Amino acid sequence: MTETLNFFKTLTPTGYLFLALTAVTLFSAIGVVTARNPIYSVLALIATFFCLSGHYVLLNAQFLAAVNIIVYAGAIMVLFLFTIMFLNLRKEDEESKTNLTKMISVVVGGVLMVMLITIFRAKSAQVPTVSSQTPFDAKTGLVENLGRLLYNDYILPFELASVLFLVAMVGAVMLGKREAGDRHF
Numbered sequence: 001m002t003e004t005l006n007f008f009k010t011l012t013p014t015g016y017l018f019l020a021l022t023a024v025t026l027f028s029a030i031g032v033v034t035a036r037n038p039i040y041s042v043l044a045l046i047a048t049f050f051c052l053s054g055h056y057v058l059l060n061a062q063f064l065a066a067v068n069i070i071v072y073a074g075a076i077m078v079l080f081l082f083t084i085m086f087l088n089l090r091k092e093d094e095e096s097k098t099n100l101t102k103m104i105s106v107v108v109g110g111v112l113m114v115m116l117i118t119i120f121r122a123k124s125a126q127v128p129t130v131s132s133q134t135p136f137d138a139k140t141g142l143v144e145n146l147g148r149l150l151y152n153d154y155i156l157p158f159e160l161a162s163v164l165f166l167v168a169m170v171g172a173v174m175l176g177k178r179e180a181g182d183r184h185f
Contacts, residue, residue, distance in 0.1 A: 018058055025051035038084045042077055049073040063143050083172070 011019075028051065031044035049072045056065035150158055 014058060018055070021051050021054045021058070025055070039081070042080050042084065045080070046073050046077050049077075061146075063146060079172075 025048055028044045028047040032041050032048060035041040035044060049068055053065040053068045053073070056062070056068060
């Protein structure tokens with residue numbers, strides 16, 4: 001208990017902001033999963049993206065924060081809302097979930113929780129301490145460094161993500177061009 005109090009006493013205002021953003025991020029992420037209405041789920045996801053952009057700003061990655069808001073909270077969320085409205089999900093149209101499905105989801109969620117707790121308690125997952133003696137690098141969040149890292153070290157995941165977006169676009173077009181008598185995919 002005294003360690004926790006000492007921890008909060010030694011925090012800077014940036015640390016308090018980090019903790020507040022983390023709490024809001026967790027609550028809105030839980031809201032994404034637990035919301036019964038898909039529109040509320042999308043709105044909670046937008047709040048999660050804004051909080052993650054706040055984390056990016058705290059990490060001196062302003063470009064990533066701006067791109068996260070523009071691309072994800074802007075364009076992708078509009079696409080999600082369009083898809084939800086396009087599919088016109090109604091409560092009476094949804095199939096009820098069986099008890100087996102609910103039990104499997106509880107087991108998978110429990111296994112995931114145990115894995116996350118194990119990872120966080122591992123020695124290798126401890127956050128390194130940064131002393132005040134560490135020099136400040138002003139080029140940390142620049143687009144040039146991000147582009148160099150992205151196109152040199154992470155070119156394969158970058159290209160795979162673009163293929164994934166292409167497949168998603170083709171799927172959206174397939175859903176949109178459905179004829180009146182065709183079945184749902």
